[in-house]
Amino acid sequence: MNRFALADCTTIDAALSQLKDGAVVKAGGVDLLDRMKDGIEEPQRLVNIRNVAELRGIRETLQGLTVGPLTTLAEISEHPGIRAHYQILSDACGHAATPHIRNMATVGGNLLQRVQCWYYRSANFQCLRKGKDFCFAFEGLNQYHAIMEYTGCPSVAPSSAAVALLGLGASVELTSAKRGKRTVGIRELYVVPDANPTKFTVIEPDELLTAIVIPRPAPGTRSAYQKYGEKESFDWAIADAGVVLEMDGPICRRAVITMGAASPVVRRSPQAEAALAGKPVTEETARAAGRVSVEGAQPLSMNAYKLDLFPVAVYRTVLLAAGLRGRDPSAAG
């Protein structure tokens, strides 16, 4: 790891004023310090926002929720209001990583963490996303990589929180000292690698993520998230699914189905959503939604098994959201 200067800030304004000359924001530091220790990034200045109190906390309003980006995954997963009305989000935050990491990891940092592709994470490989012109995954080891919606870079979206927040139609507030605030939706937060492989998110170097805004779900909404890894203790998703169902009695008025570990950027599955809309939620309709969730997928040399996994993740999570099935013991981690 390189040597760096550290600016410890306690207010948003102080932090914003420090964001210059290649400075990088540090929240919990879980992801950033890993990248630095692995020698794939060498920022000269870190701006520590961990102690900015105004960026931490959960506010329930009539319109919905406002979550400060420094709120930890543990705090979100344990929040009674979120458990009651935003189950998908407490599921996602409560099943990411490990209990220790969830105490340290902030939800803002979770949304903005970089991909886990092992070539990207190794200083020995200089790939597209580090500004070079080659991807090592296609001819290399790609069992955990994307099965859809990629061209140049088949890495997968790592954030569990993003899968939930996309399902809830959330947006984030970005603030810069010069340009003030702007709001972007979760999906728009991410830059698809084909557009700009080194950019990852639309956040500019002088911007802070200052809030996550979640609209209040329509009455009758039920939701859930499940993450499947190869193992349950601190593993990354090999398949995951977020499900938000707006129910009208037994009929699903509207469904939002989201997936993380399938593609470079968190995605919705319009096919799966269509398979449920206007229908009763049953094992049959849930399985039908699962089946079409991977329509159009193009697996790589080693990850065709994910074509089996996502349909299962989707149907079981639909049933979980609808209250027709318990949490899957295979996704307990």
Place this chain on the structure above:
Amino acid sequence: MSNRPTEDALLPQAAMPANSTVKMPVGVPGYTLHEETRQAPASEPPVWPINKDLQYVGHSAHRYDGPDKASGRARYTSDVQLPGMLYAKFVNAALPHAKVISVDTSAAEKYPGVRGVYVVEHVLGPAELRNPALDRGRYPVVRFAGQPIAAIAATTPAAAQEAATLVRIQYEKLPFVVDLDKARESNAPPVFPGPADEEGSAGGGGGPSDVHQTGNVHGPSVHRVRDTEQGFKEADVIVEGHYITQVQTHSALETHGVVADWKPGMLTVWASTQGTASVREELAGYFDLPMSQVRVITEFMGGGFGAKFGAGNPGVVAAALSKKTGAPVRLMLDRQEEHLSVGNRPSSDQTLRIGAKKDGTLTAIHLVSYGTAGCGTGAGCAGPATNLYQYASLHTEENDVFINAGPASAMRAPGHPQGAFALEQTIDDLAVKLNVEPIDLRDKIDNHPVRRVERQIVRESALWKSRSPVPGADQGPVKRGVGLAQSVWYRFVRTNCAAEVRVHRDGSLEVLSAVQDIGSGIKTVLAQILAEQFGVPPSQIAVKVGDTNYPVGPDSGGSVTTLSLTPAVRDAAWQAAQKFLADIAPALGVSPSDLVLVDGEVRSGSGKFQPISFRRAAAKMTASQITAQARRVPDYDPSKYLTYGGVDVAEVEVDTELGRVHVRRVLSVHDCGRPMNPEQTISQINGGIIQGISFTLFEDRLLDPKYGLMVNPDLDLYKIAGAREIPQIDVRLVEAYIGQSSTDASGIGEAAGVVSIGAAIGNAVYNATGVRVRRTPMTPAVVLAALRQGGTQA
């Protein structure tokens, strides 16, 4: 097993002392216990009864150093802090195969804080060319990415690391191969320019050196018992399977490392090692120092699993840097180096064929195995096929395949988890074909008396009784299954070990041995032995181990520590007690033979005086200290070929839609002679089961085929079992007396579950689904593929 100089094989045989005939308990209490006579040296202490009739030994005692470990007081190698100590960092090869043309350290040497730079002259670990002249060149040829090339010693870890990046290495790239199948092809890039062999370590590992090498294929090493062609002709049924297991790394939580302090007249080294003696010998040999001028200390050890014998590259380099700089040097590997350069369990690709009669009698076992130990050897895995069952004929061919990856080293029961994974699933296949219960078939073909008892215990267990006789019987996508498998390990005895026992006039007692406690708990056992002998609680005993200043201890590999050392300790304790009683008897006005040591007191057998406390009795000693030293005497009946083992039962749930295998419960029935401390023995078995589950389901050292680099050199993407992957483990310890020494202890570390649990899981998966998964790790991708193909071939 091995041919290190510390081992018995290379030592002249000690003369056997005069013998006397003793009667000893032999067999399993409640099943087969009986008395047998043995010839024991006349100097041996009286025979111990079975555990229930002892007070301390054979009963659970908490770990002697548990509070130190739990509180952080325990000083591990990386906690050693010496005045003026420097921090060293390796510079490692970034290519899998290359000639090093030049190493320019000038910029690194000038870096602020740097005190010394060392360029590695000889890399320890990889196989050595039979003709070393084939490797011409100034520097060692790079044969794996991560091979150490140089090292920096600096005043801070950061300075050492930064300076390490300034070392300029010029390479001439050589073609490489990291895939076992590709390496076997005739036009594969050769890892070595000629035949090369790897010496074994005290923990096993290494391979045969008397075999052919063709290209990268080092072997076969052929072993034949009678004629398998005839055997297959006589068979009524034949079963065959092709099994593949991956490379696993040891992944001990404490990485390899040393602190070396080279002073005129004495090199002192703190080492994370399984053999203080092995470190001393390698350093004395490498630097041409007298043994008396090398001292090795291992106060606490954070796991080795077979990878930590000898000084290795870290030991040699740290000592050289300390010599060069005149300051103590700490060199601890980081996690990446730990994965890449200091050992692993070789992979295997096994084709196993077994022929049997209708009644189950095995007529032939035929095994051909290929495996890679990287640029080392030791991938043989025929142990279980050779040693678990009775058969009319056997033919095994073991091949090591060199690839450009870090050399393997011994790893917990070398070759056996791999071999048992194939053998024990094939035996279950045979049971299916013969339409018999797998446990009944094993009764037919396995005449080990203790495993027979163990199978009986399994048969009567609720878990085994809950097994459905019909595979894949459960409805729905999640299917439950139960399977069993057996393990075997061998009795290796090191007579080259000794201990000293001291009685002080204040009544305190201590025991000294250079043996290292690698976490398996020998310290506690030594305290228990003295307690038993002196009749005082173990907490009153001071145990001093892990220092070559004490009498030589065994290297802890091959499950030898407890069975080798404890008889020497008991003998020394008994002799010290005899001397002690003789010394105080006159003051008590009785003859020594009238004195007994019990319950913290010295008593007169004939009631000549009121019992007095051990402490008060010790005050009557005529010298401030009484000592006795004893060396391990050979086993009483060395003609007996002894093995131990166990039977492991796994209950799994297979989520057939997700290809996920979840181990719910394990029943582990194991023997290890006299269990000296059941709690610690069970802990060994728990560990073996967990490590074995992790091997079977998760761990995999992944090398990129095009670049030859490991893509998961961490403990995150190198997936290792965590708390949620650990099932309920029920251990049933079987006391199995063998009448071989004054403690009659045996070993457990290697037989402990790690050998058999993989096959037990495989057999349980078959029982759950009716499909055989013949490949590890059984990830969702592997299991789904097997389910899809109906188990024809994973």
